[in-house]
Structure formats: C-alpha cells, structure tokens
Amino acid sequence: MPITFHLKRPPTVPLEAEVLSPDVVGSLTNSEIRSLTVYHGKRQLPLSEFFDVEGEQSDDLVFHGALNKVRWVGRAMSRGSITVHGDVGMHLGAHMSGGRIEVHGNASDWVGGEMKKGLIHVHGNAGGQVGAAYRGSNIGMKDGVILVDGSAGLEVGMRMRRGTIVIGGPARDFVGLQMKGGTIVLLSGAEIRTGAWMNRGTIISLQPLQLMPTFACSGVQNPVFVNLYSRFLQSWGIHLPFAASEGVYRQYRGDLAVSAKGEILIWQPA
Amino acid sequence: MGGKVTCTLGEVKQRADFIIYWGGNPAECHPRHFTKYTIMQKSRFLPRGRKDRTMVLVDIRETKSAKAADIFLQIRPGKDFELITILRALIKGQPVADEQIAETGLSRAVVDDLIARMKRAKFGCMFFGMGLSMTRGKHMNSAALLCLAAEMNAFTKFVAMPMRGHGNVTGADVIMRWQTGFPFGISFNRGYPRYNPGEFSTVDVLVRGDCDAAFIIGADPGATMPQPAIDHLARIPTIVLDPHVTHTSRIARVHITTAPQGIAAPGTAYRMDELPMPLKPALKSPYPSDEEVVRRINEAIARKPFWLPDGRQPQMVATLG
Numbered sequence: 001m002p003i004t005f006h007l008k009r010p011p012t013v014p015l016e017a018e019v020l021s022p023d024v025v026g027s028l029t030n031s032e033i034r035s036l037t038v039y040h041g042k043r044q045l046p047l048s049e050f051f052d053v054e055g056e057q058s059d060d061l062v063f064h065g066a067l068n069k070v071r072w073v074g075r076a077m078s079r080g081s082i083t084v085h086g087d088v089g090m091h092l093g094a095h096m097s098g099g100r101i102e103v104h105g106n107a108s109d110w111v112g113g114e115m116k117k118g119l120i121h122v123h124g125n126a127g128g129q130v131g132a133a134y135r136g137s138n139i140g141m142k143d144g145v146i147l148v149d150g151s152a153g154l155e156v157g158m159r160m161r162r163g164t165i166v167i168g169g170p171a172r173d174f175v176g177l178q179m180k181g182g183t184i185v186l187l188s189g190a191e192i193r194t195g196a197w198m199n200r201g202t203i204i205s206l207q208p209l210q211l212m213p214t215f216a217c218s219g220v221q222n223p224v225f226v227n228l229y230s231r232f233l234q235s236w237g238i239h240l241p242f243a244a245s246e247g248v249y250r251q252y253r254g255d256l257a258v259s260a261k262g263e264i265l266i267w268q269p270a
Numbered sequence: 271m272g273g274k275v276t277c278t279l280g281e282v283k284q285r286a287d288f289i290i291y292w293g294g295n296p297a298e299c300h301p302r303h304f305t306k307y308t309i310m311q312k313s314r315f316l317p318r319g320r321k322d323r324t325m326v327l328v329d330i331r332e333t334k335s336a337k338a339a340d341i342f343l344q345i346r347p348g349k350d351f352e353l354i355t356i357l358r359a360l361i362k363g364q365p366v367a368d369e370q371i372a373e374t375g376l377s378r379a380v381v382d383d384l385i386a387r388m389k390r391a392k393f394g395c396m397f398f399g400m401g402l403s404m405t406r407g408k409h410m411n412s413a414a415l416l417c418l419a420a421e422m423n424a425f426t427k428f429v430a431m432p433m434r435g436h437g438n439v440t441g442a443d444v445i446m447r448w449q450t451g452f453p454f455g456i457s458f459n460r461g462y463p464r465y466n467p468g469e470f471s472t473v474d475v476l477v478r479g480d481c482d483a484a485f486i487i488g489a490d491p492g493a494t495m496p497q498p499a500i501d502h503l504a505r506i507p508t509i510v511l512d513p514h515v516t517h518t519s520r521i522a523r524v525h526i527t528t529a530p531q532g533i534a535a536p537g538t539a540y541r542m543d544e545l546p547m548p549l550k551p552a553l554k555s556p557y558p559s560d561e562e563v564v565r566r567i568n569e570a571i572a573r574k575p576f577w578l579p580d581g582r583q584p585q586m587v588a589t590l591g
Contacts (some may be wrong), residue, residue, distance in 0.1 A: 014480050016459075041482070042459040069480070090469060107466065128468070174410060184358055193351060193407070213352050213370030214359045256366065257358035 002083075003033070003055040007065025013041040014089065015050060018072035022059040022080025022099060029057065059099075063088075068108065074101050074220055077118070090127070093120045096144070109153065112146045114139070115163070121147045128153030129171070131165050141165070141182065147207070147236055157184045160201070164229075166238055176203045179262060183229065185240065197255050198262035204229075204240070204249070206267045215254035215264060223265070246270055275420045277395075277429045278543045285315050285427075292328045292415060293350060294399025294433045297335040303433075304338060308395075324387060326438030328353075329401060332505040346375035353381075354414040358421060360385055394428040395417075400408070403432065409467070411574045437488060438531070441540035452590040476502045484508040487560055488531070492517030511560050526563055529555035537561070 003025060016039040019025065019253075025033050034048035047053070050070075055062075059080025067073065071089040074082045080100040087105040094113040095195035101120045106157045109127035112120045113134055126148040132155055140160040151169035158177040164185070171190040179198040186194075189207030196212055204226070222244055230240035241247060247269040278451040282289075289308050296303040304310055308530055312319035328350075336342040345353055355568035356366050360381065368378045388394055396419055403412045422428035434440045443453040450456055453466035468474055472491065475481050476499035483506055491498050493516065500521065508522040519525040529535035534555030538546045558566075 013482055040461060173407065193410075194281070196351070196355065196410070212355060213366055213373060214364070215365070216354050216365070255355070255359075256353045256364040257362075260364070 001056050002058050002060035002081075003030075004062045004064065005054040006054075007063070007067060007070075007086075008050055010066055011040055011050060011069045011139055013069070015040050015070045016072055017047070017050075017070055018075040019047065020061065020063075020070075020073045020077055020082075021077040022061060022082070023077050025061065026059040026080060026104045027057065030054070036097065070258075071108075074099070077101075083246060087124070092122075093118065096120075106150070107148075110134075111148070112144065114141065114188050115144050115146070116142045117144045119147075121149075123149045125150035125169065126152045126167075128155055129158060130156045130167070131160050131163065132156070132158035133160075139180065147238075151188075152223065157191075157201075160184075163230075166233065168173045168238075176201065176262075178258075179203070185229070185233070187238070187240075195252075195255060195262055195264050197258050200257075200261045202262075203264045204267070205264065206241070209264065209266055211252060211264065212255060214256040215252040216256065216260070218251050218253045218263075220248045220268075221248050223251075226265070241267060241269075273308055273420070274416050275423060276431050277431050278545055279431075279541065280543075281393075282395050282429075282431075282543075283307045283585045284313045285309045285393040286395040288324050288326075288387060288394040290326045290328060290388075290394070291335060291339075291433075292396060292398040293330075293401025293403070293405070293411075294397060295329070295333040295335045295401075296397070296399075296433065297333065297338060299399070300433055303397075307578070308397075309338065324391075326384065326387075341384070343376060343380065346373070348406050349374040350405065351403050351411050351414050354411070354418050356381065357385065358414070358418055361389070361418075361421065362427070388422060388428070389425045389568045391426055391428075394422060394426060396428070396430040397433050398430065399433040400435075401429060431543060438539045440542055440544055441538065444540050444544050444546075473499055479505075482506055485511075486518055486522070487564070490516040490518050492519075492521055501559075511563055513557070527557050528560045528563055529557045531560065533560035535561075 019036040030053045033053050036047045037044050038047050061082045063084045066086050067088045069089050072091045073088055074093040074096055074179040076081050076095040081100045084103045088103050088107050090108040091110045091113055093101045094114055096118045096137040097116040098118045101124045106124035107122045107126045110129045111126045112131045130152050131141035131146050140158055141163045142161050143163045146165045149168040152167045154172045154174055155177050156171050156175045157165050157179055160182045161180045163183045164183045166185040168187045170188045171186055173191050173193050174196055175190045175194045176184050176198050177196050179201040181201045184203045186205040189205055189209055192210050194209050195203050222242055226242040230242050233240055246268055249265040250268055253264055309320055309323050309325050315320035315587045325339050326341045327335050328343045330347045359366050369376050371381055396415055398415050419428045419430035447453045450463035452465035455465055455471040457464045457470040473495050479502050484503055504521040509524040510519045510522040511526050511528050512519055513528055513530040531537045532549035534551050537549045538553050539549055540546055
C-alpha cells in the first residue's frame, strides 16, 4: 500500500520539499514523515502543516491536490514511484537516478533537470527546461526517459548528454539547445531555433520545423535506429513512423557554428 | 559558452579601431558614448580619431545612430540570433547557403565584407543594447554575441560589452556578484545564495506570485514590468525607497522618500564597464539616503526575535544542487 499525501492547504509562497522522495520517506513511519522539515519561503515548517499523510511504509508515494507551488518533489530519488494527481511545481525529479514519476496534470519548469536515470511521465503540459542542465552546469540529463503528453516550454533538453525526451504537444524555442547527445522526439513540432548550437545527438520531428540557417540538408533516409526507437516507445503508446511505405525522414546536419555532428530528422509522409 | 570577454571604456577609447553597435541607439540613449569613448576620440594608438575607426550599426530600423555609422546593417526583426550564429559559422569557414543568409535581411556580400573587416581589425569591440537582449531569445541573444566576441579572439583582439541602462544597474550586478558569486536571480531563502534566473529573477517571481512582500530600492518595476507582475505588487505589501513619486510608489503600501544619489547623497555608481565611480553630493537634502534607511530597517529587524515559535535561529537542513 502506498503512502498517500493529501495537500491540506495550498502554500502561499513556494514550498521546497525535497524530502518528498521515496529515498527519504520510504523507511520512515507516518509520524516521522509528518515531522520532516520543508521550506515555506524561508520558514522551516513540519510537513504536516501542508500534507495529511496516510498509508504504510512504502517506496510508492501518491500525492493529491494542486501542488503548483511545491518544488523539488522526487529530488535525487533512486527507487520507488511517485504519482501526482494534480499539477506539480518546479524541479520535479531533478537529479533523480532511478524510479518512476507519473503526473496526472501539468508540471512546471525543470522537469527532470540533470536526471541520471528513471522515468518521468507528465500527462499534461510541462514548463521549460525539461531534462536540461542547470545554469552554470555543462551537462543536463544523462540518461532516462521523460515523456510529456502535452506541450513544453523553452530550452527542452538543453545540454542533455544521453536519454530520451518525447514531447507530444508543441514545444517552444531552443529545443535541444547545446545538446551533447541523446534523443528528443517532437510529435507536434516546435517553434524556432530547434537544435541551436547542438554538438551531437538527435532530434526527430514528425512536423515541419523552422530550422536554424546553420543546418544543412544531408539527404533523405529512414535510419535503422528509428525502427528500434519506435519499438522502444510503443510501450507508452507512442507511434514513431519508420517504414518506407509511410514516408521518409529528411536529415539535417548541424549546428555548423559549433560542429556538424548533431542531426535533425524531419518526417515527410508519403 | 565562454563568459564575457571585455575591457574598460578607457581601453576602447585608446585602441578600438572597429566598433559594432548591435540592437542599440547610442545617439539617443547614450549620447556621450560616441564622443567620450568610441568613435570621436583621438588617442595614442588612433591619433586621427574618427578617421582611424570604423563603426558598424546593426539594427532592425534606421535610428539616429545610423547617421554616425560607416556601415548600417538593417536586419529583419527577430533574426539577431540567426545572424550571429551565421557569423560564428562563417568565421570558422563553415558553409552557409546564400538563401539562409538572405533570410536575415542581409546579402552574402555584405556579411562577407563584415567578417573580413572584423578579422582585419586590430581591436574590435561589440556593444549590444536592449534591441538584442530584450527581444525573442533574450539571454541567448546576448550569449551568442559574447560567444562571437570570444571566438573572434582566434583572429584578432575582440571584446563585447552591454550598453547598460540608466541608474546604477551595473552596480547592483557587480555588488551581488562579489558578495554572492551571482549577478542577479538569487534566492537567500535557504540561508545561502542560490542562482536560477527564471525561477528567482524578480519579474518571474512577481508574475507567478511567488513572493508575499516586496522591497524596492531606486527602481520602478511598475513602469516596466508586465501587468501580472504589477498586479501582484499592488496585492502584496510593497515598500518603495525612491526620491520621486513613481508608478511603483503609487501602488506601494509604504513610500519612503530618500535623497537622490549623487545629487544629495554620496555613494558609488558603476559605469557600464564595471568601473566604480564615487559620487559626491552637490546639494543637501532633508531626506535620508537609501543606505541610512536600509541600515535602520536592518537594525530594527535584528532586534526582533527569530520567527521560530521559541525564537530559535533556523538551521540549514539540506543543500540543493
């Protein structure tokens, strides 16, 4: 049976609650969990001020309520699962190295910031900097999977090195900014400057993109790895076309301002 | 990204033979810039003054500054980042298609000429204004220009400098930087400074309604910030320290009139090249200085017990990455 958290009252200012992680609460009793310290603005308060806690000792956490101002949920978690029924605030699953997070609502900025492993699935929209590196840091997401069913904000996958990000809805500017590796799949395309300054990595878009002038077309093909990716993503109900009968991928190399090792594949249906 | 390659305005005055103004209108916004530091001055290394210097203006419209420029490059709105990225590729000898260059509003010949002049210069300087830093792409536009300046140093000496706004905005950045290590967008709520623009920068905090009080010194966000931010300022207790009645002071709960810095109160202002300039007051004012008001507020807060129920000092719990 999971540990269930019901938000009693919405925080008036951001609530920093990095203790809401299976690694911290998994081995504690409910009374110990209630006395964990969270930051409401600058004030240190017990968790019980904001949440009702029920259930038994478990690595599975379930949250109910509008957690828009609750930040750092699942920070650095390495095991277990988190399910949020409602919206959630910034830095969801940042630095996580394992486990699974599912949000039945929207998430704010920095979903999976610098995550190392694990799975994050946001059924609604996400903010900016999904799987990105924090300011001043060179490397973003290192591994794992982030799925966003809805739209996403700026700088998705900024400086990511490995892992997979799938955005179901439209994404905003600078997708894959300074990307160093990994794969970003855009099911509904993105606004401008996609792949700006990317060093390596792959961006796949099923919709036409307005590319940077420093990307050069290098042919039309259906790479074999798309087939593998398609199978990998099928378990979440995501269809990535790869058959020649369905269409082809137009391949662009760039960014020439930094290197020509990144690639953007844009799907052209038959 | 490689940080900011920069210098003082004195060095620009003495050495810069190639000057680019990007997204700025110094003739109207910084009227002394041309005459004191950049194009008009004769110097030890540029004894013929204006004749020894080349000035390029890059902007989306022909402003008054265009008359002072040797070369005026009118680009399409929102194409600054693309043009800078093209320049970064071309200086390294990477191919970029003519039609891609034409998308920015310039021809290949013009861009090639610009690159040749940049590489030929002995000391190049790029000044950028809000036309670059506050249009779509914002911080990435500035980062692109700073990167271009850094990469040009593979060929010749090149620096970049922002054209800072009125008041002491550079001073605020410099002081925050040497006190905390970060220039802006800092949170102290955990007892130590944390930096994350977008999360902790003032406009974002106000738009999201993440603060329950505001203390504003010598600034007028009520005149410049988006409406949701102004609405939040009106909702929460806002305290303003300002010599004048401003848009912000009108919506504030408390407005403390202070002596104007540099006119009736001493202090230090930082020039756009981050040089501190001492200010000596010429007049006396019946009002206290900003510093005195802040010190007295600080002393009053220090006399209060800590906010924990038993008056204990709060402890740091964890360090966030």
